[in-house]
Amino acid sequence: MELQNLIYLFVGLSFALYIGIAIWARAGSTKEFYVAGGGVHPVLNGMATGADWMSAASFISLAGIVSLKGSDGGAYLMGWTGGYVLLAMLLAPYLRKFGKFTVPDFVGDRYYSDFARTVAVVCVIFISFTYVAGQMRGVGIVFSRFLQVDVNMGIYIGMGIVFIYAVLGGMKGVTYTQVAQYCVMIFAFTVPAIFLSLQVTQTFLPQIGFGGTIPFQFDDGIKMIDSGAYLLHALDTSMSDLGFGAYTVSHGGTWNVFMLTTALMLGTAGLPHVIVRFFTTPTVKGARISAGWALVFIAILYTQIPAVASFARINLIKNLQNVDYAKFVDGQIEGNNGFWFKNWEASGLIGWTDRNGDGKIQFASGKAFKGTKGKPKYTKGKGASGERMTSNPMPSHTASAQDMRANGKIINELYIDRDIIVLANPEIAGLPNWVIAIIAAGGLAAALSTAAGLLLVISTSISHDLLGNVIMKDSVTGKSTLSEKAELLSARAAAVVAICVAGYLGIHPPGFVAQVVAFAFGLAAASFFPVIILGIFYKRMNKEGAIAGMLSGLIFTFVYIIYFVFMGGDKADYLWGIAPTGIGTIGMILHFIVAITVCKFTPPPPQEIQDLVENIRIPRGAGAATH
Template sequence: MNVQAWTFTLVGLSFALYIGVAIWSRARSTGEFYVAGGRVHPVINGMATAADWMSAASFISMAGLIAFMGRDGSVYLMGWTGGYVLLALLIAPYLRKFGKFTVPDFVGDRYYSSVARVVAVVCAMFVSFTYVAGQMRGVGIVFSRFLNIDINHGVFIGMGIVFFYAVLGGMKGITYTQVAQYCVLIFAYLVPAIFISLLMTGVVLPQLGFGSTLADGSGVFLLDKLDGLSRELGFDAYTSGQRSTLDVFAITAALMVGTAGLPHVIVRFYTVPKVAAARSSAGWALVFIALLYTTAPAVAAFARTNLLSTIAEVPYQEVPPWFTSWEATGLIQYQDLNGDGLVQYRGPNAELANEVQIDPDIMVLANPEIANLPTWVVALVAAGALAAALSTAAGLLLVISTSVAHDLLKRIIKPDISERDELIAARVAAGVAVVIAGYFGINPPGFVAQVVALAFGLAASSFFPVIILGIFSKRTNKEGAIAGMVIGILFTGAYILYFKGFHPELNNAEHWFLGISPEGIGTLGMLLNFAVAISVSRITPPPPEEIQRMVEEIRIPRSAGEAREIGA
């Protein structure tokens, strides 16, 4: 079978699996729709959380970004895993004890204020929409490259699948399909990584392989070879960093805190039966995430070494087939500047001009082809990328539909709505959200990547401080929380918009405040939010007695019931 036949087979089989799981586990009540009835086993929930969290960006883009950034790429590795420590230690157990269904639920109740609730709903929806558009786009790219289906049709197929199980199954259906999707995506990530590690170093585990010597008998360590190759071609050494220490620090912190403040991640911890289960579930989630995240830097180093050694100084007529097939998609561009017919791939410090532009997004997808792996492995990667994108999209759509049906409709507009009607509203909202997400997938706003940075910055500078203070400081009141959220968001949003939207030409270290890039500014926004919330709370009256008692209750595990049905 050729690559395309294999891809059709594997993608078809995986889709059939997801649909089967969705039918088996559909939701029958609002409790099941929003939080899967609060009865999911912590290990299962951890696996679903991992699939929910690891998106097209983790699966497709991250290793490629690290391959091109070298040590500076560590910000993604530490940033997108370290947040789970904050979740497990500071957030998940307390929100599970609080019960209810959503993050705006907590913000609205803890700060006894509809204004705070609405601000939280708006943030949750904005963050989720920016994310989901990116996932739909990822689905489209995989379809067009591997199945030769038009990118728009690819988005339609993806929409259809997500619509089916998110609308039908709610959180319950999503949780169990995400478990299946995790298995597909981790298998698809590890198989080629292990193959390549064996080929290049003879070590089975990629995590150890990229610190070992090359299998060619030279006795040279892979990373030393990579540093050498990079320097020869005019790049900086792979294991050295170029960004300023303060900026790396700020970006890592923004990603960590942003992770801990993302509504679609937090809501997963409402689905387990107990407080103790919420703690351990975050640990299991990180175990499943770490499997991919510790493999990614190895994949990055292997891919970079292969890339530098296969295309440097090759006559253009003799480039490997993957080079030309990606050239057709426009994601690799080659221009023979000096007319010698050879491919010169050079870095900024080289004397010769660079003739090749490579989009980092293709590294994971092209890696099996570059390493000459069997065709079924190439097809497997396509199925894995789809699993990653679809599982994240479904989790985000659920947050959007819950925000509309529960936080807005039930809690603010029409409190006496029946459970049946609320469930219908939630399904309709999920359906509408799928369509809007699909629209953005087909007509992506030119600033998707920038908007994702904004999403993390906003989550870091709005939700995180308010949730932490809501649990750890009884004295923080509604005035402080609202002022903190608004100022945190405005500061962060304005900074990112200034450099990414209005003045992209000034977007460099010289003009940044304290040398902190827009990607890292959420860290300052978060500190500002904390400072404002604490000082405003000091000069305004303390929260009412019953709110202070509620905080006391959240801190103690016993009496945490199942996530309450609406109306309780």
């Protein structure tokens, strides 16, 4: 069958499956809407958590990042998995025993303060929206490239699908849909990974093939790499030749890698849409095991990602270096069909400028286009070889491929957006059409499952925390005056509004989606992680300390990121040389110091709060989650 029809078939089938599940798992009560009735089996819950957690960024971008950064990409791999160890030991079991619906529930009750609750709600909403914007971009990319519909139309379709199962099914619908989405996503990632592993290293498992040898020889532009060399050695040699620096050696500096890893680990453990997953298990024991299962399902993908990243890198060098552009994109080169290159060039995610006029692509480190990111700006018309014309190429020169080989330095002519590595990989490697088609379904599953989880957290925060527990609170009894039915209705209404805002952010993306993710993690690490840990492990912690700690951690991290990412702060002014992506770590430390200091000088919390802390430490008696 033709590729386009296969893609429609696979994506259509997966969407039909999600909608079917949504209708089967409609939510009838707030408890079902917020925490799926609190009765999800740990293995299924782990699977759903995996899908919720692994976003468009994990599925689409992460292999690209690792492929680009080589050894330093380990910060993302360890950061985004190591947080689960902290979740399982320090947060999940106690929050489950606490037995409410949301993170602001815990902050508000443990610190006996509606002000603390409101700060928490604002954080939840801000973190979740920044994250959703990234998912919508992922949906847009997949739709525009694979389904050849307009990006905006793609986002409308995505919104419609999420609308059906999140608004109708609440947490119950989302959880069971995510189980299905996990299966789609892992299948879609693993099948091409195995194909690639067989092709590049003749080994079935990518995790093993990663350490294997290559059965082919290739020319990196400077010298020949022999067949039978270890894949990673071949990459080290060729990437050093091209000026990128050896693949398996760290270039980022220990300090910054350390800070980034910490911010990602603690951010993972503090992200509200992850934490809330552990409210859905039936028991405290289930919450611990569920974190383990979640990591099992995440690790299946995360251990393949670095392997795929290295396969992609070697394929790029092997297939692109000194290839004749016109013949390549016309499919005239045996075993190296360049249709994919033409397609991604049309999508604006690849750019080539023939700086030395030899009609061949040269690929090395350094910018091929002017401007801060080195992205091509396209103009109308075609170049001599039929490539898209650009208005900002770097200066041309007269060195031929032979000259550059003799000089040992290749001058780069290529821009490749890192986000296309996973999506283009099967095409670059010339895999069968059906493998390419399932990648599209997988990318959508990853983006939609995370978007739905986030939208649910936003709507719960608005209806349950803000409306129910702050605005509509009865001043005498301290209980929400909203009826069950009214709260469920307002949760659904909030979900509708949240989907519309997310869609707006997807159609008019703030031009800095990637940096915005650093925001979400930094803020989660600097706000929720410390406040929850102190609430459980330090009985003496009071509301003054908690509020002072949250605000100082938050404001510090917020201002630092705004100043250096959005207001063009100079790198030379970094505090102790820490990049904004890792600054959440310092925000977290500041939070702990301020909270404990303030707490020492203010009265201890009332007796019933100290009893509450003792109670959440003991597993027995964890009933179903309640109001």
